[in-house]
Amino acid sequence: MVALPALAVNNPMSTELLATQNVEVFTSSFSSEQQKELANRLVAFLSQYSHLSDSFIIEFFSENLWDTLPKTWQTVLQDLSFPQIADLLLDASNNNRRYPSVWPLSLLAFRATAHALAFPRECRCDGGRAAEPKKPEEFLENHSQSSLLGHIFRKHVKPKKQHEIRKLGMLVKQICQQTGCRSVVDVGSGQGHLTRFLSFGLRLSVTAIEADPTLVAMASRFDGELLWVLEKENQKKKLRCEALPIPRHVAGWVNPRESWEVFIQQLKIPDHVSNDPTTRCCIVTQTSRRSRGGHSQNLNQNNAEEETSSGSCCSFNHSAHEKGVNPDESHLQRYNDFVLTGLHACGDLSATLLRHFVSCPHVRGITSVACCYMKITTKENPTPPGLVTPPDPLPSDPESFGYPMSCWVRGLPGHQLSYKAREGACHAVEDYVRRLREESELLRSHCYRAMLETFIRDTRPDIRRAGIQTIKKSHLLSFTEYARLGLARVGLPPDLPLDPERVAAMLKHQNKVVVYFSLSLLLAPVVETLVLLDRMIYLQENDVASRLVPLFNPNFSPRNFVLVALKPSR
Numbered sequence: 001m002v003a004l005p006a007l008a009v010n011n012p013m014s015t016e017l018l019a020t021q022n023v024e025v026f027t028s029s030f031s032s033e034q035q036k037e038l039a040n041r042l043v044a045f046l047s048q049y050s051h052l053s054d055s056f057i058i059e060f061f062s063e064n065l066w067d068t069l070p071k072t073w074q075t076v077l078q079d080l081s082f083p084q085i086a087d088l089l090l091d092a093s094n095n096n097r098r099y100p101s102v103w104p105l106s107l108l109a110f111r112a113t114a115h116a117l118a119f120p121r122e123c124r125c126d127g128g129r130a131a132e133p134k135k136p137e138e139f140l141e142n143h144s145q146s147s148l149l150g151h152i153f154r155k156h157v158k159p160k161k162q163h164e165i166r167k168l169g170m171l172v173k174q175i176c177q178q179t180g181c182r183s184v185v186d187v188g189s190g191q192g193h194l195t196r197f198l199s200f201g202l203r204l205s206v207t208a209i210e211a212d213p214t215l216v217a218m219a220s221r222f223d224g225e226l227l228w229v230l231e232k233e234n235q236k237k238k239l240r241c242e243a244l245p246i247p248r249h250v251a252g253w254v255n256p257r258e259s260w261e262v263f264i265q266q267l268k269i270p271d272h273v274s275n276d277p278t279t280r281c282c283i284v285t286q287t288s289r290r291s292r293g294g295h296s297q298n299l300n301q302n303n304a305e306e307e308t309s310s311g312s313c314c315s316f317n318h319s320a321h322e323k324g325v326n327p328d329e330s331h332l333q334r335y336n337d338f339v340l341t342g343l344h345a346c347g348d349l350s351a352t353l354l355r356h357f358v359s360c361p362h363v364r365g366i367t368s369v370a371c372c373y374m375k376i377t378t379k380e381n382p383t384p385p386g387l388v389t390p391p392d393p394l395p396s397d398p399e400s401f402g403y404p405m406s407c408w409v410r411g412l413p414g415h416q417l418s419y420k421a422r423e424g425a426c427h428a429v430e431d432y433v434r435r436l437r438e439e440s441e442l443l444r445s446h447c448y449r450a451m452l453e454t455f456i457r458d459t460r461p462d463i464r465r466a467g468i469q470t471i472k473k474s475h476l477l478s479f480t481e482y483a484r485l486g487l488a489r490v491g492l493p494p495d496l497p498l499d500p501e502r503v504a505a506m507l508k509h510q511n512k513v514v515v516y517f518s519l520s521l522l523l524a525p526v527v528e529t530l531v532l533l534d535r536m537i538y539l540q541e542n543d544v545a546s547r548l549v550p551l552f553n554p555n556f557s558p559r560n561f562v563l564v565a566l567k568p569s570r
Helices: 006-010 032-048 071-077 082-090 105-117 159-179 193-201 213-237 260-268 301-309 319-323 327-336 348-359 419-424 429-438 441-459 479-489 500-507 510-521 524-541
Strands: 183-187 205-210 242-244 248-251 288-290 296-298 314-316 338-346 363-371 546-550 561-566
Touching: 032 105, 032 524, 071 105, 082 429, 082 510, 105 524, 159 193, 159 338, 159 363, 159 561, 183 193, 193 205, 193 213, 205 213, 205 260, 213 248, 260 348, 338 348, 348 363, 348 524, 363 524, 419 524, 429 441, 429 510, 441 479, 441 500, 441 510, 479 500, 524 546, 524 561
Parallel strands: 183 205, 183 338, 205 248, 242 314, 338 363
Antiparallel strands: 288 296, 363 561, 546 561
């Protein structure tokens, strides 16, 4: 078992605690040497067990994965029940383990080291007690409506996203206060849910950039719906007019190969969308507003001034209109200092934002929530599946890839992380533990897919790991019914003969399939820790301290880490 520095295990903080602290809470007492030593141990451990993290569970039968485990492990693991797998292997917080047999020291060391090396995923407070229940308290009264988020910010927003935008929004607000910034750039903003909360809820000046013009148009429309609701509510309550900051929505793809100067210029372009009114974005002088007939229309500058002067309950907080200054230029002046945020920025986008944060003097703080680690570029796999690539040739410069970012990790022998290892790091460990404890029928899906892989290769050895996609309600089907649907998706006859005795024999190994998958899943948080630690070391190498905060409830939001960094005051 490997001991960790106390800060890495014991000192994560919730948003509520952060809100009472000053900037010093974001400077890590996890020293540079401690970070490097932890990286050494992570790389050594993952290199030793790469055969687990790199394996595909669908090849359980075709590649005889069970036989790759030590015989002593096979003996004690093969007869475990599903709840025992959860308690004895995956649950790091279980301090009362009851073993049905004596486990080999190598297996105990494997489990203990995996738990010790991974950053803790739950916010903890007094005495290390988990600070949050499995379901956030804000959803105890209504499973789909957060009690802590205003109703105008819940429309069109799923519960998971409600939880995330509230927690992250409050953290971004705190960073703005500490850095003296009033402006935020939300990258990968999607439908603008976080943007709206930051702008209308927390009164920040926000520019949102999103690659998909359709999502940009939706974000503008949702802004208009919110303003319309606010206006009606204020009229009904006879409240005074209140000035609101209106977010800017920009359609554009943030190219990881471009410099921060190009990124800043991209933010200044007033219109990235076509002239089609259904896809126009919301500019500083405009917003979408729903009319009484339910349609959206753009308000131009004159309309905005008329609304304000006539006593409308929703006005625009644009002093440039009064001063006769070009509104676009006035807004752009506020980019001198801003905070950068990205909620589940996919693949290399998170790494790109960190590089812009380090290089751009105008970015004073950042909150980075990563996801889709399998889409990160590496020297070994510069074009992973699903990657959006620029038209220009991919660079060979190792400093341009999404992993590793730091010189230190790049210099460690065996630091490489395969596509499969990074894909595994995206799995929801807490959700799988819940399925194990409930002995859910969903657990048979991996066994079914592994069995199907065997029959596919028997017929077509050239077809390997075919993308069959999810078969709906597969756990309610017999394997024969499942196989018919799956075979058709790879172009094989649905009525392909299946030896019933062989099918029955493989079904008896379902527990072993679940055990093997759980062993590989045990490494998922370790892989995620290495990816995020590499980013912390990269920041440290550039003289910026950072802190990793498990901000979201991991039972609700599996990718719950927020990397927080602030630059020293000028």
